[in-house]
Each structure stands twice: as C-alpha cells, then as structure tokens.
Amino acid sequence: MKPPxxxxxxxxxxxxxxxxxxxxxxxxxxxxxxxxxMPLLAMRLARPSLLVDLGRIPELDYVREDGGxxxxxxxxxxxxxxxxxxxxxxxxxxxxxTRLIGHPQIRNRGTVGGSMAQxxxxxxxxxxxxxxxxTMRTARPEGERSIESANFFLSxxxxxxGPGEILTEVRIPFLPRGTGWSVLEFSRRHGDFAxxxxxxxxxxxxxxxxxxxxxxxxxxxTPLRVxxxxxxxxxxxxxxxAFETAAQKARMATEEPLSDLHASGEYxxxxxxxxxxxxxxxxxxxxxxxx
Ligand SMILES: Cc1cc2nc3c(=O)[nH]c(=O)nc-3n(C[C@H](O)[C@H](O)[C@H](O)COP(=O)(O)OP(=O)(O)OC[C@H]3O[C@@H](n4cnc5c(N)ncnc54)[C@H](O)[C@@H]3O)c2cc1C
Numbered sequence: 246m247k248p249p250x251x252x253x254x255x256x257x258x259x260x261x262x263x264x265x266x267x268x269x270x271x272x273x274x275x276x277x278x279x280x281x282x283m284p285l286l287a288m289r290l291a292r293p294s295l296l297v298d299l300g301r302i303p304e305l306d307y308v309r310e311d312g313g314x315x316x317x318x319x320x321x322x323x324x325x326x327x328x329x330x331x332x333x334x335x336x337x338x339x340x341x342x343t344r345l346i347g348h349p350q351i352r353n354r355g356t357v358g359g360s361m362a363q364x365x366x367x368x369x370x371x372x373x374x375x376x377x378x379x380t381m382r383t384a385r386p387e388g389e390r391s392i393e394s395a396n397f398f399l400s401x402x403x404x405x406x407g408p409g410e411i412l413t414e415v416r417i418p419f420l421p422r423g424t425g426w427s428v429l430e431f432s433r434r435h436g437d438f439a440x441x442x443x444x445x446x447x448x449x450x451x452x453x454x455x456x457x458x459x460x461x462x463x464x465x466x467t468p469l470r471v472x473x474x475x476x477x478x479x480x481x482x483x484x485x486x487a488f489e490t491a492a493q494k495a496r497m498a499t500e501e502p503l504s505d506l507h508a509s510g511e512y513x514x515x516x517x518x519x520x521x522x523x524x525x526x527x528x529x530x531x532x533x534x535x536x
Contacts, residue, residue: 248286255298259305259384259413262297266409267386269295275411276300277320277359280351305358305413308332315339315417319358327352335419338377338426342369342444345428348436358412361397364404364467366503367438369428371398372462374415375470376444382414389413401466424448424456425532427524430463431516433507439463440508441516443495447483447528454478459491459521464499464513471498474521483529492522 253276256262266273274293276282277300285291299305305320308329315336317326326332326343333340346352346360346369360370361381373379374394381392385407397405406412420426430442441463448456457478459471474494481487496518502510530536 246287246289248283249289249292251286251293252295253298254295255301257301259302259411262299262302262411263384263386263409265295265297266411269297271408273297273409275362277356277362278322278354280347280355281359281363281365299358299411310335311416313419315419317357317415317417319361319412319414320356321358323352323355323357323360324349326357336377336417338420338428338444338446339373339417341426341428342373345369345430345439345442347438351436357415361415362404362406362412364398364400364402365438366401366466366468367440367442367463369430369439369442369444369462372442372444372460372468373428374417375468376446376458376460377417377420378458379418380416381412382416383410384413385410391416395470398467420446421448423532425528425530425536427527427531429520429524429527431520441513441520443517443520443524445521445524445528447478447525447532449483449529449532452482454481454483454487457491457525459495459525461495461499461517461521464502464517466503469498471495471521473498478525483525483532485526488522488525488529491525492518495521 273295276296276298305318307318379394425447430439444460446458457475459474461469474491499514502513504510
C-alpha cells in the first residue's frame with residue numbers, strides 16, 4: 246500500500262520544528278529515521294497531514310559526556326551510537342543494547358529518539374533507559390522539560406510526550422566503576438524484535454550484592470522494572486540461589502504477559518525468568534572482572 250497524501254517540511258532548528266508542530270496542532274507528526282513511522286503510513290495506520298522531518302537539524306545529532314552523564318541527541322542514529330568509543334567504553338550496556346536492534350540497515354537510519362518515542366514493548370532502548378535511570382529532555386512551545394524514564398513509557402506505543410512535544414536528548418548516567426551488566430534477549434531469528442529480553446546491572450561489595458537493577462522487555466505493554474527481584478538480591482552473596490530467587494520474582498512480576506502469534510504469555514513468562522537468571526550470572530562475572 247501507499248501512504249495517504251501528506252505535506253513535508255524539514256526545519257533547520259528545534260525552535261522552528263516546535264513552532265511548525267504548534268501551528269499544525271494534532272495534524273502533524275515528527276519524522277525521525279522513519280523505520281517505524283513509514284510502515285505505519287504505508288499501512289495507513291497513521292494519517293498525518295504534515296510530516297516535520299527532524300533530519301536536517303544538526304543540533305540533535307551528537308554523543309557526548311555532559312555533566313557526568315552520557316548525553317545523546319535524539320536524532321543520533323543507532324549506527325553512530327554503536328560506533329561511538331565513548332558509549333562502548335563508558336556505557337557498554339547501551340552499546341550492547343544497540344547491537345541487538347534489528348539489522349545494520351535499520352540502525353543506519355533509526356534514531357535513539359525515534360525508539361524512545363515509538364515505545365515499542367519489545368524494544369531494547371526503553372528497557373535500557375529504565376534500568377539505567379535515563380532522563381528524556383524535550384522541547385515544546387512552553388519551553389523545555391525533563392522526564393524521568395520511569396515516568397516516560399505509559400503504555401504500548403504511548404509515552405508522556407504531549408502533542409507537538411519533541412524529544413531532544415536522552416541522558417544516561419554512566420555505570421559506577423565495577424558495576425556488572427548484561428543485556429540478553431530471545432528472538433526467533435537474529436535481527437528480529439525480541440520475544441522477551443532483559444537488561445540488568447549488579448554491584449558487589451565485600452562479597453555481597455550492594456545494588457541491582459532488573460528491567461524486562463517484550464513481556465508487557467511497557468518495559469517492566471522488577472523491583473521485587475532487585476530488593477531480594479541486595480545483601481545476598483552473588484550466586485545461583487540468589488539469582489534463581491530474583492528470576493522467580495521476574496516471573497511473578499509479569500502478571501499479564503503479552504500473548505500474540507509469536508509466543509504465548511506463559512512462554513514469555515518462562516523466558517523472563519530464564520533470561521534474568523542468566524543475565525545476573527553474566528553481570529556478576531563482569532562485576533568480578535572475570536568476563
Ligand atoms: C525490520 C525492522 C526490524 C526492527 N527491529 C527492531 C528491534 O529489534 N528493536 C528495536 O528496538 N527496534 C526495531 N525496529 C524499529 C527501529 O528501531 C526504529 O528505528 C525505531 O522504532 C523508530 O526510530 P526512527 O528513528 O526510525 O523513528 P520514526 O519511525 O521516524 O518515528 C517513530 C515514532 O516516533 C516519533 N518520533 C520520532 N522521533 C521523535 C522525537 N525526537 N520527538 C518526538 N517524537 C518522535 C514519530 O513521530 C513516530 O511516531 C525495527 C524496525 C524494522 C523496520
């Protein structure tokens with residue numbers, strides 16, 4: 246199918262884009278890499294009368310350290326992130342999450358802002374964002390604001406972005422030195438969206454787990470943080486017993502797992518537990534410096 250007729254504008258600044266979106270309130274849509282939006286247009290599931298392309302706004306394309314966090318402009322492609330030495334060395338978890346997204350062709354065009362704004366339940370970046378405590382910076386006619394990732398993903402394909410609000414930057418705290426991490430997912434074929442996946446971090450002090458973060462993706466409408474599993478780990482010795490307890494909490498946290506033609510809810514719940522147990526073991530090995 247072909248998309249319905251739409252107008253196309255390519256502003257050169259965020260201010261200009263925000264003004265265009267305000268002037269076409271409710272009728273315009275932002276275009277980033279187009280990897281999710283173009284298929285939706287072609288299937289006529291989205292029918293904006295105007296596309297506001299952010300692709301000609303250089304101020305949205307960067308990866309840098311800023312105030313002790315990793316700051317990534319919303320229009321930065323996944324390939325740029327994948328190739329960034331800063332991301333690979335200082336936030337290897339995000340580097341690994343990037344490598345798991347689709348195929349090189351998709352990463353060449355798809356942007357970090359597009360993935361966050363699209364909020365696909367099976368996407369890697371939203372889960373990485375909540376595991377790492379990322380913050381979303383936005384621009385709207387009333388001014389800028391910051392949204393904690395914990396408050397950003399509201400439901401499947403729905404975020405806290407208001408009408409005409411532009412996601413401008415994703416801010417990701419660096420992991421403290423010595424913190425282990427893991428990103429694992431299960432998909433039918435390499436490059437497919439995950440059926441289920443997990444992002445974990447783990448710190449060990451004096452032989453005991455001092456902090457942990459567990460996020461799941463692909464199992465619920467939004468990325469799911471498993472705080473019960475995190476709490477169960479703190480103070481325990483890193484090992485099979487503690488990891489299995491956390492894995493069980495992850496299974497229980499997926500109360501109403503997604504069920505579709507790719508996998509049943511029960512299978513997704515099973516995967517959530519299996520992946521969390523495996524990821525925690527991997528993160529512990531990284532924390533000890535043995536991986
Ligand atoms: C074959 C295939 C496989 C894929 N596999 C994966 C995968 O394994 N994992 C994964 O996570 N993704 C996957 N994707 C999706 C891909 O990562 C997309 O790049 C991403 O979902 C959207 O990013 P985009 O830059 O292309 O955004 P677009 O498609 O241009 O936009 C997506 C949505 O976000 C809005 N938007 C975009 N940028 C902004 C912004 N800055 N501010 C406000 N709103 C904005 C748009 O209006 C639109 O509603 C796959 C896509 C394809 C086609």
